[in-house]
Amino acid sequence: MEAVDDGIIVIDQEGRVLFANAIILAQTEVKVGYRARRDEVSIGYQDNGVGVAVDEKERVFEMGHGRGGGLGLHLAREILETSGMYVRENGTPGQGARFEIMVPPDRWLVAATAPGPAGPS
Numbered sequence: 614m615e616a617v618d619d620g621i622i623v624i625d626q627e628g629r630v631l632f633a634n635a636i637i638l639a640q641t642e643v644k645v646g647y648r649a650r651r652d653e654v655s656i657g658y659q660d661n662g663v664g665v666a667v668d669e670k671e672r673v674f675e676m677g678h679g680r681g682g683g684l685g686l687h688l689a690r691e692i693l694e695t696s697g698m699y700v701r702e703n704g705t706p707g708q709g710a711r712f713e714i715m716v717p718p719d720r721w722l723v724a725a726t727a728p729g730p731a732g733p734s
Contacts, residue, residue, distance in 0.1 A: 654721045656714040664706045673702055696720065 642661045647654060665673055672678050676687040693700050697720050704711030 652718050654716040656716065657711065658713075659704065659709055659711040661709040664704050664709050664711075665702050666706050670702045674700075 644659045645657065647656045674686050674690045675683065677683040679686065690700050693714060697717050699715045700712055701715075702710060702712055
């Protein structure tokens with residue numbers, strides 16, 4: 614997903630689950646970005662692995678489904694939903710996985726530009 618605006622994305626526990634899957638399943642490339650609109654923010658994650666078949670897009674979030682026990686994406690979705698967010702897989706099969714996290718208006722804010730690195734002391 615291409616960033617529409619510059620900003621900082623803080624990756625917490627549920628975000629790390631997506632990155633862990635990328636390390637295991639992706640071929641060589643992972644893209645992370647966001648799109649900010651007036652009433653919503655979506656955080657996108659895309660890799661260039663084999664993708665997710667159409668009939669598996671919801672099943673990847675079921676407990677016990679997938680490689681490694683099938684707990685990671687299930688927990689990520691549960692945590693996000695508890696926080697008022699939603700995650701879905703909306704990639705094209707054969708072109709990599711693409712997860713989109715929808716963040717409602719009351720769950721995000723625009724922060725000032727982060728300061729650059731500290732100079733020598």
